Amino acid sequence: MQGAIEKTVKDVLSSPVSEVLSIKGAWGVGKTYWWKSKFRSLIKPGRFDRYSYVSLFGVENLKDLEFKIFQEAVALEGTKVQQKSNKYISRLVPKISECFRRRFKTVEEIEVVKKYLPDLKAIALSKVNNYLICLDDFERKGKELGSDKVMGLISYLKEEKDCTVVLILNEDEIDKMEDGDKNYYYKYKEKVIGVEVKFEMIPEDAAMIALSTRIMKEYITKYVCKIGVTNIRIIQKIDRISGLLEPCLNGYDHIVIDAIARTTVILCWSYYTKDLEVPNFEFILRFYTEKTYFSYKGLSVEEKEWCEKIDACGVDSLNEVDFEIVKILRKGIFDEKTFSESLEKTKYVVDARRRKEDLFTAIDTFWNCLECNQEEALELLFRKFGDALPVLEMNDLESVVYIYQVLEQEDMVEKCINKYLYMFRTRKDKIDWRGSMYGRYVKNETIKKEFDNNLFGLKPTHTxxxxxxxxxxxxxxxxxxxxxxxxxxxxxxxxxxxxxxxxxxxxxxxxxxxxxxxxxxxxxxxxxxxxxxxxxxxxxxxxxxxxxxxxxxxxxxxx
Incomplete structure (x- = not known):
């Protein structure tokens, strides 16, 4: 995708004819980052005299925008900038730019400029010729600066000043503008914008751009890709929090690091993404807390898809370590000592994960082996099943039971189911296991019958x-x-x-x-x-x- 975008942009920047290019995409996908890191390599040498990057964020009137374009202009490498006839301006601009960028927030703060500011603004645009201009954050411009005025200026720069203009924007946000302003944008869009590309980022590329080189990078990248996070700003927030946690992880097993990376990615993705297409933070916490018996009853199709996406990451119930991450997000507080103490208490997670992996290995060995070793294989399976029992889900039980059933080992089927049910002997409340995450996928009729008649007590309470x-x-x-x-x-x-x-x-x-x-x-x-x-x-x-x-x-x- 990015290769095709790069070719299109290169064609525009190499063209001898001035163009208006629109790069549109969702918030945080890296449009500006990509442009700033790539544009110089895509320009044909000598094509433009100067380059000017201007964010429209908060710009309220056209004169200020014109002056910003003039003021932010820099010479491009390998070009000879023609000195214009007004020597006063050419001597003053570098001084203004230096003062402005290093010491002042607004032009009005610069004493030397105050006297000449009206004249400078009046003649600024006359000094702009053969520029490459990037106008970013179109959707965040000041309310007083109408879309019609900006689009008119862009058209003037292209037609009369031989400038190529690149417009970076998020059309989803433009749709939220006041109707009049939004309508002006769409009215003039077809007339002014010659080339339009949609910038999309894949999770792998977003992670490569946003993540620091740390030991958690590999693990975070894995879960960023599983969840499908493409917003670079969100991934940078994930990176910042993982950077706080990482010093405490030295010497810990990769299983612990993997689990913490998974929780960090999922919680940050939910907490920082203010989007209806992403589950809200409270939904995530409820899902994590209830885990196996999280009921799908009453959930929308979208909410069920969220659950399946999260479950694909292999989530566990929240533990003390995870709640420390929740505290960072909610309160902005990281207590390294408390986090380290919580890590020590959760060492059992590593052992539990290993035991579950051992069971999966035993199941895999059973199916992918042609030795006549039924007695040995089934004995190993039952032993590994017992070892991993506290961390098994209903679908894991079904995988084991199925093996015994195809070999007509009904006594072992009963033993496995009873062992699983016995774990919950102290639980008195009725659980909607059929509507839970794993229960609704259980196909084994024997398991269904035993669950209905025993632990979960789904006996009719009404007629x-x-x-x-x-x-x-x-x-x-x-x-x-x-x-x-x-x-x-x-x-x-x-x-x-x-x-x-x-x-x-x-x-x-x-x-x-x-x-x-x-x-x-x-x-x-x-x-x-x-x-x-x-x-x-x-x-x-x-x-x-x-x-x-x-x-x-x-x-x-x-x-």
Whole structure:
């Protein structure tokens, strides 16, 4: 992508004809950084007399902008700048520029300029010829400086002053301007801007630009790429915080460094990105805290995608070390002593991670080996499963159980499930495991049955009639409701369906008919559909009028 952008920009800067080039892109993707680091190598030698970079941030009127273009001009290497006839100006400008840049914030502060400022502003633009001009931060210009005036000046510089103008902007922010100003920009855009490129950064390149050379760089880059962070400013903030933490990590295992890098990237990404497409900080903390049993019930499609993206990084629940990072973000305070003490307390994380990796190695060895070593392989698998048990998720359990099931080792299946459930023997509250991150992906029917009947106690707390009422009110069914529908027999369906009247009947019938029309239908939902449709067919078979009524929904019976 950047290679294509570089070629386009080079063509513009090498052209003998003056052009207006727009480089647009999202906030923080590195547009300005890229331009400043690349433009000199893309200019054809001798093409321009001077170069002027001006940020429009806070510029309120056209005269100030014109003077800034004149004042910020510097000679380009390898060019001979023609001295203009006004010797007074040519002697005064270097002195003004030096004073301005080193000592003063505004022109009005310079005593030597005050007397001549009106004249300087009046003639500034007349001295601008054959310049390469970069106007940055278009969307951050002062409100008094209208888009029509800026676009008019750009057109004048190109047409009358033989200048090539590069405009760097974020069109998303322009869309947030007042309607009149925004409309002027889009009105004149097609007439003024000749070439337009969209600047996009890939995570790898953004990390290479923004990260310092430290031991955490490799780890941070990995998670920046997994999350898809392209905003250089965000990555620089991640780099700053990792720089605070790094001195405390000397001598620690790579697993610890990797875990801290992962947490730092995810928390900073959420905390500093003020974007609706990124999960907010409180959502991230809730996800981390609840972890395995984080319920997807009520989440939007976007929120579910956030969870899957974060989970792809292999997140663990928050520990004391992680909360020190949270403290840095919320309060701006880093207590090196407290952080180091927290690190000492979390050494068990390394051991737990290693044990989990050992289990994965045992699973991999089982599948990728052609030795006749069933007894040895299964004994190793069970031992590694037991060692890693405290840090395993439900999908890890399923991977182990599946191996024993394909080898018809039902006693080992029962042992593994019971071992897993036993970890949570002290937990009294009912957990919506079917709606959790890992539970909703569990396909193993044996595991589902054991989870429903034992630890998680998803036994109905309300009746089938309650669920029907909820459906009629068009409320979303949760895991409890699905369990009630699944565990109820066809006779119970028949009894309630026969009593329904009016719009409630229509809503219920459509609910059960459409239940299996999604692509991700569960086994339970298919069974619920079959029971309900069977009950409705029974009712349709009782009399001709019911047959006619239900045929509207595609429910037919053979007579």
């Amino acid at each position: 089938l009639n309650d669920v029907f009422s909820k459906i009629i009110q068009r409320e979303e069914c949760d895991a409890d409701d699905i369990m009630v529908l699944y565990q109820s027999d066809e006779g119970s369906y028949l009894e309630i369906l026969a009593k329904l009247r009016g719009s409630g009947l229509k809503i219920i019938v459509l609910f059960f008919v459409e239940l299996i029309e999604r692509s991700d239908v569960t086994t339970e939902e298919s069974e619920i559909h079959n029971k309900a449709i069977s009950a409705l067919k029974t009712l349709a078979g009782q009399c001709k009028i019911n047959e006619v009524r239900l045929s509207r929904y595609g429910i037919t019976v053979q007579r």
